[in-house]
Amino acid sequence: MITIVWLRQDLRTADNPALSAAVKLGEVLPVYILDDATPPPYRPPGAASRWWLHHSLAALEQRLGGLHLLRGDPRRLLPELARRTGATGVTWNRCYEPGAIARDSAVKADLKLQGIEAQSFNAALLNEPWEIVTGSGDPYKVFTPYWRTCLKRPMTPPQPAPKIKLAKATHGGAALRDLGLLPSRPNWAKGWEAQWRPGEAGAAQRLDAFLAEGLAGYATRRDRPDLPHSSRLSAHLHWGEISPRQILARMARAVDETPSLQTDADKLSSEIGWREFAHHLLYHFPHLPEHNLRKEFDAYPWQNDPRLLKAWQRGATGYPMVDAGLRELWATGVMHNRVRMIAASFLIKHLRVDWRLGEAWFWDTLVDADLANNVAGWQWVAGSGADAAPYFRVFNPMSQGQKFDPDGAYVRRWCPELAKLPTDHLHAPFLAPPLVLRAAGVTLGVTYPHPVVDHLAAREAALQGYQAVKAAG
Numbered sequence: 001m002i003t004i005v006w007l008r009q010d011l012r013t014a015d016n017p018a019l020s021a022a023v024k025l026g027e028v029l030p031v032y033i034l035d036d037a038t039p040p041p042y043r044p045p046g047a048a049s050r051w052w053l054h055h056s057l058a059a060l061e062q063r064l065g066g067l068h069l070l071r072g073d074p075r076r077l078l079p080e081l082a083r084r085t086g087a088t089g090v091t092w093n094r095c096y097e098p099g100a101i102a103r104d105s106a107v108k109a110d111l112k113l114q115g116i117e118a119q120s121f122n123a124a125l126l127n128e129p130w131e132i133v134t135g136s137g138d139p140y141k142v143f144t145p146y147w148r149t150c151l152k153r154p155m156t157p158p159q160p161a162p163k164i165k166l167a168k169a170t171h172g173g174a175a176l177r178d179l180g181l182l183p184s185r186p187n188w189a190k191g192w193e194a195q196w197r198p199g200e201a202g203a204a205q206r207l208d209a210f211l212a213e214g215l216a217g218y219a220t221r222r223d224r225p226d227l228p229h230s231s232r233l234s235a236h237l238h239w240g241e242i243s244p245r246q247i248l249a250r251m252a253r254a255v256d257e258t259p260s261l262q263t264d265a266d267k268l269s270s271e272i273g274w275r276e277f278a279h280h281l282l283y284h285f286p287h288l289p290e291h292n293l294r295k296e297f298d299a300y301p302w303q304n305d306p307r308l309l310k311a312w313q314r315g316a317t318g319y320p321m322v323d324a325g326l327r328e329l330w331a332t333g334v335m336h337n338r339v340r341m342i343a344a345s346f347l348i349k350h351l352r353v354d355w356r357l358g359e360a361w362f363w364d365t366l367v368d369a370d371l372a373n374n375v376a377g378w379q380w381v382a383g384s385g386a387d388a389a390p391y392f393r394v395f396n397p398m399s400q401g402q403k404f405d406p407d408g409a410y411v412r413r414w415c416p417e418l419a420k421l422p423t424d425h426l427h428a429p430f431l432a433p434p435l436v437l438r439a440a441g442v443t444l445g446v447t448y449p450h451p452v453v454d455h456l457a458a459r460e461a462a463l464q465g466y467q468a469v470k471a472a473g
Contacts, residue, residue, distance in 0.1 A: 001026035002167045006092040010123045010240035012200040013161035017121035018091040027167040037073035042099025046364035048333045051189045054181035059199025066170030085169045093123035098286035129283035139284035141386040147273040158245040203236035219267040225336035226409040234368035278376035289375045297384035299472035303352035318451035321401035322346045324414035333367035344381040345395040350458040355382040391466045394459045401427030
């Protein structure tokens with residue numbers, strides 16, 4: 001008996017319930033379909049995510065000993081593959097994006113009409129989004145009570161990888177290179193292979209390295225982009241190369257060995273909790289990627305100046321902490337979490353560019369682009385979402401740089417033209433005396449841009465814009 005395992009954001013063998021269920025039934029045909037046919041609201045991966053996906057699929061194909069690759073519409077391809085191979089069932093692990101839910105429901109109905117058993121499982125989350133509700137049965141909109149409720153529930157322990165008997169049809173699909181996932185002309189991801197290791201083994205290696213080198217001090221130092229206390233697990237989590245259960249179980253063992261790590265472990269657990277909360281929100285409010293959760297924010301008067309958006313995207317705003325973040329993003333496919341908040345706040349509140357345009361840029365440039373996390377984060381910064389930052393909080397990019405990059409190491413790395421500036425002028429070069437700029441080899445408007453907006457004037461304009469929101473509320 002052959003069972004097809006339809007892989008999506010679960011590219012691992014351990015703690016993979018769909019794979020384990022298929023193994024119990026007999027031979028397994030693991031399949032990945034690059035879905036470029038399902039219409040919106042389904043979103044195909046952005047460019048940076050596609051780079052990661054290519055390497056993750058290559059790693060999984062090697063680990064499994066074979067992987068059937070296809071491209072097109074899963075509603076057509078899965079029943080067709082089942083008929084051709086004689087498969088009697090299809091298993092998969094659930095995705096929670098609105099477009100994926102609609103597609104998967106249709107696939108399941110189509111398969112069952114043809115007498116093919118279809119089963120889906122939870123591999124991505126600690127809890128299903130519909131399992132955590134308030135006392136009145138409503139979805140949570142505030143993180144702290146949501147996570148408090150989650151912590152009261154027992155966690156299912158992660159399961160080891162099963163022994164797999166592959167079906168012969170495993171090698172009959174497309175070649176990985178034919179999926180066209182890698183960039184070319186130009187190859188803007190050149191060198192990424194040296195800094196990332198996509199795949200299940202790479203995820204385990206990254207977790208071990210973080211527990212050994214980054215967990216101690218995480219609770220107090222995670223906001224410092226100049227320090228090595230970022231887990232760098234987000235892309236591995238998004239593509240399902242590791243599960244949240246595996247991370248928490250491994251971290252619990254580390255705390256048992258070193259009890260002083262408890263506070264740091266609790267903080268990392270709560271970050272996983274934010275990921276859970278984002279998926280909870282997206283499931284219950286599927287319009288979140290396109291619409292403000294708080295309707296009164298529809299009244300905000302966006303400026304949406306293409307020139308300012310382009311300067312932000314290129315890391316050429318004249319504010320070093322913002323520019324360093326956007327340059328890190330382009331060069332590596334990630335941006336430090338604290339800097340993401342600073343950069344997002346600057347786009348929304350200083351430049352008055354619609355958060356949806358920033359979210360779209362992150363979707364295309366982040367290797368860890370996750371619809372739930374991305375949208376919830378942008379709406380949080382804008383003030384329009386659940387548990388949102390107060391609308392009147394406008395991050396000062398200069399003081400944020402001084403606070404979270406106090407020695408200037410992060411800015412000097414990503415804005416090397418400013419490297420020779422004294423630290424007390426590094427985060428606001430436009431305020432430095434001419435002699436200081438000259439000594440550092442900095443010519444504003446030539447080697448580094450003038451600020452695209454004045455901080456105080458932009459802050460005032462943002463707050464005036466929010467008066468329209470208050471009036472609408």
